[in-house]
Amino acid sequence: RAFLIAPTGLGKSIFSLDMLGAMSVGKSFLHWQGKRPAKTLYVDGEMAVGLAKVRIKGMVQRLGQMPSFKYFNTEDASNIIPDLNFEPIDTLEGQIFMDRFIDEHGPFDFIILDNLMSLISGSMIDEEPWRNVLPWIKSLTARKIGCLVIDHTGNDTSKLYGTTTKKWQFDTVMLLKENKGTGADIAFTAEFLKNRLRTPQNRDDYQEFSVQLIDDQWAGAEAPKRSKKLPPRETNAL
Secondary structure, three states, X not given: OEEEEEOOOOOHHHHHHHHHHHHHHOOOEOXXXXXXXXXXXXXXXXXXXXXXXXXXXXXXXXXXXOOOOEEEEHHHHHHOOOOOOOOOOOOHHHHHHHHHHHHHHOOOOEEEEEOHHHHOOOOOOOOHHHHHHHHHHHHHHHOOOEEEEEEEEOOOOOOEOOOHHHHOOOOEEEEEEEOOOOOOOEEEEEEEEEEOOOOOOOHHHXXXXXXXXXXXXXXXXEOOOOOOXXXXXXXXXX
C-alpha cells in the first residue's frame, strides 16, 4: 500500500499513468526495474474523459507500445456496470461497485486511485471518510492487489493534506516537490517519507531522485545531497 502526494499541477497523474503503463508490460521505469507484466487498473476520479484520452495517448507514445491495462473514469461510470451506480469509495455502495468491477474485469495485480479527494464524499480534514475507506483498501492487500493512492498536499507543500492518520497503515509514502527553473515540461524531486519495505537489497529503489519530462521523454537522476544548516547553538557547540 503506497501513497503518492504532491501539489496540484505538478504532473503526478502523468507520472503515475506512465508508471502504470510500464508495469503493465513489465518494462523498467526510471531507476525502478521491471520484473514481469502486471495486470493493472487505473481509477480516475478527476480528469474529463477527453483529457484522459489525450493523456493515455501520450503514455502509449512514450512507452512505445500499447499496454494491456484497464482504465476506469468515474465520469463514464454509468457505461461500465449498467445495473450499478458508482458512488464514492468511502461508502458501502462505492466499495460494492469497485469489487464488482474487479471481479468482472480482473484479476488485478495493482490498482492506482487518482485521486483520493475526488473519489470520496467527505472532507479530508475529517478522519471519518478515511476511516470508512481504509478497510476496503486493506481488503485489496488481502487479495494480493497492490494499491497506490494519489493525494494532494496542503498549503504546506511538504505535508499531506488533511488528517495525518491516512499514512499510518501504508508501507510507502512518496512526496513530489517542484523543481523550478529547469525549462522542462515536468520537473520534481521525489522523496520517500516512509519506506517500510526497504531492505539492503532494494535500498536504491527508495533513494531520493530528481525527475524531468523533456521532449516527451522521462529522465531521472539521483537528487543532489543537501547540506543541513545547523542552528546557532549546534554550530557553537561544534
